[in-house]
Amino acid sequence: MKLYIAPGACSLAPHIALHELGIEHEIVPINLRKGEGQSPEHLARNPVGAVPVLETPDGRTLTEVLAILLYLAGQHPQAGWIPDDPVPLYERLSFVASELHKSFYPLFFGERIVSTPEAVAELAEAYRQRLRVRWSRVSQWLGEQPYLLGSFGPADIYLYVILTWWLKGIKQSLEDWPNLVQFGKRMEARSAVLAALEHEGLRPAFT
Ligand SMILES: N[C@@H](CCC(=O)N[C@@H](CS)C(=O)NCC(=O)O)C(=O)O
Known part of the structure; x- marks a missing residue:
């Protein structure tokens, strides 16, 4: 591939x-x-x-x-990444793609949407707030489980990448969602995650 x-x-x-x-x-x-x-x-x-x-x-x-x-x-x-009942997997993947992933565009590229620095800052705050609500949703889904659906799978990988943008891309904190921090650390204990990070020349975001 x-x-x-x-x-x-x-x-x-x-x-x-x-x-x-x-x-x-x-x-x-x-x-x-x-x-x-x-x-x-x-x-x-x-x-x-x-x-x-x-x-x-x-x-x-x-x-x-x-x-x-x-x-x-x-x-x-x-x-075993696709469970017998795949609907919760689709729900979480869709949430990460449409509610989390795409909410970062105005944070990374606000100046492509609005023209003044004030408008860029206002847009960024609106989208940070939007994401905070959505971290709470993900945090609820995760609860005390190690991974979003209990066992590891593709939604965890996608969520992990977007969480690194919040921490490293726009330098925000996850202190209000300690289970998401634990989740990130758990992901960064996986050798496959570390191998991909290393290949891309990236440092872990959580550890
Ligand atoms: N919906 C697409 C979004 C892909 C996307 O936004 N990729 C970004 C990097 S994270 C990109 O290549 N941006 C360059 C561009 O859009 O010109 C997906 O899920 O793959």
């Missing part, structure tokens, strides 16, 4: 999944800051110019973190 990534971006989630599942893979970095996402080659892979993109041995080109995670899970049923 070939996975196109940008270090520390959402593509870290499928990268971790490849390590977790022991899938042989090649990582191809795309420098988004230098505009490589908009190169004709990358646009041919993903017309919106984003990572991740996964090229599979049977010739498929897949985009979207959620779809790639479910594809990998489906290819490796022995990992």
